[in-house]
Amino acid sequence: MQEDVKTTTLVFQGRVFDLSVQEVVLPNGMAARREIITHPGAVAIAALDTDGCLLMVRQYRSAAGRVLLEVPAGTLEPDEAGSPEVCAERELQEEVGYKPGSLEKLGGIFVAPGYTTEYIHLFLATDLTPSRLDTDDDEMIELVRVPFEEAVRRCETDEICDAKSIVAITRAWAVFQNARRG
């Protein structure tokens, strides 16, 4: 099913991602054009405190044109490709001011595999201890604590409509439900 890439033309180099246009040949011999965002990848964290609340963030999103409720997340630095855990620890500290005692992998997701390479590594963070809040200057975010089961319910409606947050929360919930069932 694989496509044969004939040419790749870089059309934009950005701060977060690059954009290329590929001319490809499909297995059936047809030619096609693919517009591809090359993104370094990211992490997103379902962080559960000792009161059973998820630490979430509200922030204005230019692209969405509105404020969204999301789990803490961030883009991998160039040297973090092989260690998303390091990125997850950093982002948790930057966005909500906590250090995780335990960080469990929840797999990952392609956010829009039709046009971006971005893959988000998902984590469940527990045994949180407060640390210094170290927000990026160009991020204005507000910490919101949401009881775990209420967050799951909000993911089922549109109250949480950020894809990575929904997958991180529902996978974290499944970990706890499966553990309870033994």
Next chain:
Amino acid sequence: MQEDVKTTTLVFQGRVFDLSVQEVVLPNGMAARREIITHPGAVAIAALDTDGCLLMVRQYRSAAGRVLLEVPAGTLEPDEAGSPEVCAERELQEEVGYKPGSLEKLGGIFVAPGYTTEYIHLFLATDLTPSRLDTDDDEMIELVRVPFEEAVRRCETDEICDAKSIVAITRAWAVFQNARRG
């Protein structure tokens, strides 16, 4: 929390999306640069057949560099912005060759609100009747029937790792579970 957009510069006009660079001023007075993909939006459909199986598609994804298992989905045409249902019906016919007797809204998701405007409208399709398969020439896809509960389990691991598919399937599952609980 809103940002004040000072300038917007179009840097790429593509087949599927455009790319712009925005200079913005944050509520705290800081200047920041946003790289924004303007995307027309899309639909994704959890389509349940009378045997209790979800109709899913396997396809090679250039951006992911691999074959992914996804729910049927597609991009809104320019005249479909106000009627994603029309797009959902068309995509279901194009990708798996079925017409839905019933189409229920499952809300929607921003796939990557940090840099793309793409919002995917999610649907649960039932009462399916076979129709003519009308695949786009530049799509090579394979229909796969997955029992509903198995699909939910696969969403909890990495066997399904496409964000829109996971949200569509888990929200569709929640609809059935909530109906069962009354």
